[in-house]
Amino acid sequence: MKLTIxxxxxxxxRADAHPTAQVLQIRNHTFLLDCGEGTQxxxxxxxxxxxxxxxxxxxxxxxxxxxxxxxxxxTMSLLNRQxxxxxxxxxxxxxxxxxxxRISKSRVSFPLKFQELSSKKPQLLFxxxxxxxxxxxxxxxxxxxxxxxxxxxxxxxxxxxxVEKHNIDVAFYNNIKAGKDVVLDNGKVIxxxxxxxxxxxxxxxxxxxxxxxxxxxxxxxxxxxTLYHEATFQEDKLDLxxxxxxxxxxxxxxxxxxxxxxxLILGHYSSRYKSLQGFKTEAETVFPNVAxxxxxxxxxx
Amino acid sequence: MKLTIxxxxxxxxRADAHPTAQVLQIRNHTFLLDCGEGTQxxxxxxxxxxxxxxxxxxxxxxxxxxxxxxxxxxTMSLLNRQxxxxxxxxxxxxxxxxxxxRISKSRVSFPLKFQELSSKKPQLLFxxxxxxxxxxxxxxxxxxxxxxxxxxxxxxxxxxxxVEKHNIDVAFYNNIKAGKDVVLDNGKVIxxxxxxxxxxxxxxxxxxxxxxxxxxxxxxxxxxxTLYHEATFQEDKLDLxxxxxxxxxxxxxxxxxxxxxxxLILGHYSSRYKSLQGFKTEAETVFPNVAxxxxxxxxxx
Numbered sequence: 001m002k003l004t005i006x007x008x009x010x011x012x013x014r015a016d017a018h019p020t021a022q023v024l025q026i027r028n029h030t031f032l033l034d035c036g037e038g039t040q041x042x043x044x045x046x047x048x049x050x051x052x053x054x055x056x057x058x059x060x061x062x063x064x065x066x067x068x069x070x071x072x073x074x075t076m077s078l079l080n081r082q083x084x085x086x087x088x089x090x091x092x093x094x095x096x097x098x099x100x101x102r103i104s105k106s107r108v109s110f111p112l113k114f115q116e117l118s119s120k121k122p123q124l125l126f127x128x129x130x131x132x133x134x135x136x137x138x139x140x141x142x143x144x145x146x147x148x149x150x151x152x153x154x155x156x157x158x159x160x161x162x163v164e165k166h167n168i169d170v171a172f173y174n175n176i177k178a179g180k181d182v183v184l185d186n187g188k189v190i191x192x193x194x195x196x197x198x199x200x201x202x203x204x205x206x207x208x209x210x211x212x213x214x215x216x217x218x219x220x221x222x223x224x225x226t227l228y229h230e231a232t233f234q235e236d237k238l239d240l241x242x243x244x245x246x247x248x249x250x251x252x253x254x255x256x257x258x259x260x261x262x263x264l265i266l267g268h269y270s271s272r273y274k275s276l277q278g279f280k281t282e283a284e285t286v287f288p289n290v291a292x293x294x295x296x297x298x299x300x301x
Numbered sequence: 302m303k304l305t306i307x308x309x310x311x312x313x314x315r316a317d318a319h320p321t322a323q324v325l326q327i328r329n330h331t332f333l334l335d336c337g338e339g340t341q342x343x344x345x346x347x348x349x350x351x352x353x354x355x356x357x358x359x360x361x362x363x364x365x366x367x368x369x370x371x372x373x374x375x376t377m378s379l380l381n382r383q384x385x386x387x388x389x390x391x392x393x394x395x396x397x398x399x400x401x402x403r404i405s406k407s408r409v410s411f412p413l414k415f416q417e418l419s420s421k422k423p424q425l426l427f428x429x430x431x432x433x434x435x436x437x438x439x440x441x442x443x444x445x446x447x448x449x450x451x452x453x454x455x456x457x458x459x460x461x462x463x464v465e466k467h468n469i470d471v472a473f474y475n476n477i478k479a480g481k482d483v484v485l486d487n488g489k490v491i492x493x494x495x496x497x498x499x500x501x502x503x504x505x506x507x508x509x510x511x512x513x514x515x516x517x518x519x520x521x522x523x524x525x526x527t528l529y530h531e532a533t534f535q536e537d538k539l540d541l542x543x544x545x546x547x548x549x550x551x552x553x554x555x556x557x558x559x560x561x562x563x564x565l566i567l568g569h570y571s572s573r574y575k576s577l578q579g580f581k582t583e584a585e586t587v588f589p590n591v592a593x594x595x596x597x598x599x600x601x602x
Contacts, residue, residue, distance in 0.1 A: 011379055015345040037372040038339045044316035061405045063375045067368075071338040074364040078312055092404040099400045103393040104362045105443050142406050 008267035008293035019064035039068035058089030138211035156196035253283035267293035307343035309568035309594035320365035340369035359390030439512035457497035554584035568594035
């Protein structure tokens, strides 16, 4: 599971920092999460293949999370993409893109699908044999969802020496990896634990931005491997959180602690703070394992 | 007159180059010409004040010329701009922006005006005592206008020693600068040429992108000081010009020569060309004074 930060600042632009966008690579999937202005250039810069992105998850329709989407779609059409692309996001996202395509008289070279969201409860959006993606309802000035990405448990690992010692036919291997015991021709049962080791625990990633401090998301993200949580402000600006519907670094730390996350990544910093170290220090007062998102940073999760 | 290139590449994105946008500073005006994705970051990078931009001229509604406009408008609202902003561009531009503002529930903090264009003849868009701006109808796959910026003639320069020698009252100075002769109390006439030197010739700038080779623009831009003309291709791809409605570097040179321009700036290069030198060399076969646009380059015209 690999996370590449393409942008992690809040709306006010800076010459040296981009609005929100990140790429999550998980079990052969390449998911794009949010798509602020300039995302396509950042994808080029950090050498992420456009073609591998088949699913884009947009948290909400504020510009710093979505204004790069039309450029990304237009460019893929210029490159004559054929592969289907599905965009998940709040109701309105389809019109947002389609109006722009119509007015700029742009043709789309590939099947472009939208799944528009309006539920205030968690929804399963995507699932295959390797991963699942569900919404995490957040609370912001506009309708917003975070997203929870979960690996499914992998198969158990064969102890190949043990398996061969019992002359077990290769046809049974998949069953063994799936956890089944083996009954030999002589009727003897070999318990699965003798033939395999357990798989690594499945990993998960919760992407939570933008939101006020909302502890009722904790049960859904309990024991998450990595939590990305917005930290627009520090506690000195706690009074702004209610009005703007954002969180402080400490509040992000509190969510990580309550969820028993293994790691917390902070982002969506207000540009009023000149240095980022204060965000980390503040979150560490309540949760030990804190990292700072930074444009171009790659987290090997 | 100062021109800052914020971006000058055609649509396909590159990690190291931006789509079209430029800033023209002329007689205390700061005009933004086109606004491809990422323009607001480029403005920050090259330290152009957002607040000084009161007029934006959009050539056409293809994404690489306009997708940065919504981000620029949103940011100015976040910064609580109060000053009026007028956007000139093809019919449709108002809907393009207003739909995005509505869907992202963004408020605009300042009076935002649109002047939508649909005429195929040159139109005077803006005029004050110092400059005028008119459209240059171009031909592209969609409705497109270039823009011609013209300084008005400045006042003549007083030869202060001569003026004082004749004891002329300061109240007459403005008339003298405007070219009037002076009649002294004794009835003697001092011709204006004895009291002033002529002003520098007024400058002009023609911004012509995107377009096929269209020599019928020549009379309108005759004797222009500086011509920016798109050069998407070189002559090796002349066959693509008709289909894509773009020009070659040589064709740009031909327009500059026919118009008797003082200087030609090339831009809108297709990313298929690894080096830009070929554009310059090709245009120089027909016109001597050729410069290459480059992101961040400032031309003191």
